[in-house]
Amino acid sequence: MxxxxxxxxxxxxxxxxxxxxxxxxxxxxxxxxxxxxxxxxxxxxxxxxxxxxxxxxxxxxxxxxxxxxxxxxxxxxxxxxxxxxxxxxxxxxxxxxxxxxxxxxxxxxxxxxxxxxxxxxxxxxxxxxxxxxxxxxxxxxxxxxxxxxxxxxxxxxxxxxxxxxxxxxxxxxxxxxxxxxxxxxxxxxxxxxxxxxxxxxxxxxxGSALPVPELRESTVTTTPVLEVSGLSVTGSDGRTVLSDMSFTIHAGEVLGIAGVEGNGQAELVEALMGIRPLAGGRVSLQGKDLAKESTRDRRDAGMAYVPEDRHRQGLLLEGTLWENRILGHQTKAPSVKAGGLLLDRKGAREDTERIVKDYDVRTPGIEVAIASLSGGNQQKLIIGREMSGNPVLLLASHPTRGVDVGAQAAIWEHIRRARAEHLAVLMISADLDELIGMSDRLAVILRGKLVAEYDPKSVTPEELGSAMTGAGEGVS
Known part of the structure; x- marks a missing residue:
């Protein structure tokens, strides 16, 4: 091997x-x-x-x-x-x-x-x-x-x-x-x-030491950003995939969600983004009920989204870097002009150059197809795109999946900086060390329910893994 x-x-x-x-x-x-x-x-x-x-x-x-x-x-x-x-x-x-x-x-x-x-x-x-x-x-x-x-x-x-x-x-x-x-x-x-x-x-x-995921000082405020109450979602077959889920994320707080693949994580993110309809419950962003809001409306209200599969859900692989920078931001400057009626190619290109510089996206230029970039550089462009426009909430699904230690450290640092500026973050990850190091609070999802909550300062990966499989259910 x-x-x-x-x-x-x-x-x-x-x-x-x-x-x-x-x-x-x-x-x-x-x-x-x-x-x-x-x-x-x-x-x-x-x-x-x-x-x-x-x-x-x-x-x-x-x-x-x-x-x-x-x-x-x-x-x-x-x-x-x-x-x-x-x-x-x-x-x-x-x-x-x-x-x-x-x-x-x-x-x-x-x-x-x-x-x-x-x-x-x-x-x-x-x-x-x-x-x-x-x-x-x-x-x-x-x-x-x-x-x-x-x-x-x-x-x-x-x-x-x-x-x-x-x-x-x-x-x-x-x-x-x-x-x-x-x-x-x-x-x-x-x-x-x-x-x-x-x-x-x-x-x-x-050429550097292995990065360590850590948040350092607390930036959590008392201001609620995302409030979820009694959220339920059914699948295409009528089966309940999320049941009576409730939680709140405050400004400057990272809530980490741990769970074995297929326990409702993807459905939760899709429901919050408006991609999947709710069967029951309430979702509000900064006090505004999102029940009737489209995905576009939610983005305009300040939601940012890093999908779990960048190739299937986050990028147009044959598109250039600047074209991919526009995705999800088609209604806002610098992507558009004339009141949103026209595409602003110059503005989009200039902002893509900024993202490439600020997020260290290694590329021959912004006119190349994004498929030609490595996975870590594709992910850094997505992070930069989603951090643009001053979001109030970031839904980050496996933000460092398939990236190297250098890109991983860079992405963690960008999340830390945004958190310090009072961004609220919902982070879903299969990397338990990442969840423990980068979360202010931890919750475990099992069979579509939040079954346990932990303090990242005291929980171990083994305890989290036990709760994820149902062997350690209960609130800590």
């Missing part, structure tokens, strides 16, 4: 995509089982036994798990598709490695963690003997991480080779057999886990 670490933009994903046939190398060789190989496309890599699970998943939302897994390799009996055999094979692989995947589930209805397991199953279905995993634990809570690593150890025991990219250095040290560190496209070190600490790895990656 070989880990590849480096800051965002160091070239990790580019290297892995080259091994998977998505990029052609300009020089050098790739050797598998002693034989030099050349890949013209991913099909060549797949035929050679290489499978890749991307950080941002390659799934068709309107297809079932089964249809996604067999896409391009549909099994046939004579002239007919043999989905029965495919379904049986998927169930066998899922059970064998504890993936818990239902082949008949619609991908659009799956949570982020479930989508990742579908991607892993997809490469195993194709017979991969070399697995490339890009940030495999970015979307998982600690219990799920343990399960994943157990699965990977089983795969390794069966003779599979695993390459994985990760920013979570403690995890890298716990599971990798070897570690390669790259910086700005160059290998700077190859080490074994027993030779280095997490801090030494961080220094090799970015």
């Amino acid at each position: 070989h880990a590849l670490v480096g800051e965002n933009g160091a070239g990790k994903s580019t290297l892995m995509k080259t091994l998977y046939g998505m990029h052609r190398p300009d020089e050098g060789t790739i050797t598998i089982d002693g034989a030099e190989v050349t890949f013209h496309n991913p099909a060549d890599a797949i035929a050679a036994g290489i499978g890749m699970v991307h950080q941002h998943f390659m799934l068709a939302d309107n297809f079932t798990v089964l249809e996604n897994v067999v896409l391009g390799t549909e099994p046939k009996t004579g002239m007919s598709l043999d989905f029965k055999a495919a379904r049986a094979k998927i169930k066998e692989i899922s059970a064998r490695y504890g993936l818990g995947v239902d082949p008949d589930s619609l991908v659009d209805n799956l949570g982020v963690g479930e989508r990742q397991r579908v991607e892993i199953l997809k490469v195993l279905y194709r017979g991969a003997r070399i697995l490339i995993l890009d940030e495999p634990t970015a979307v998982l809570v600690p219990q799920e991480v343990d399960e994943l690593f157990g699965n990977l150890r089983d795969l390794k025991a069966e003779g599979l080779t695993i390459l994985f990219i990760s920013h979570k250095l403690d995890e890298v040290l716990s599971v990798a057999d070897d570690i390669t560190v790259i910086r700005r496209g160059t290998t700077v070190a190859s080490v074994e886990p027993g030779e280095v600490t997490a801090r030494q790895l961080a220094e090799l990656m970015v």
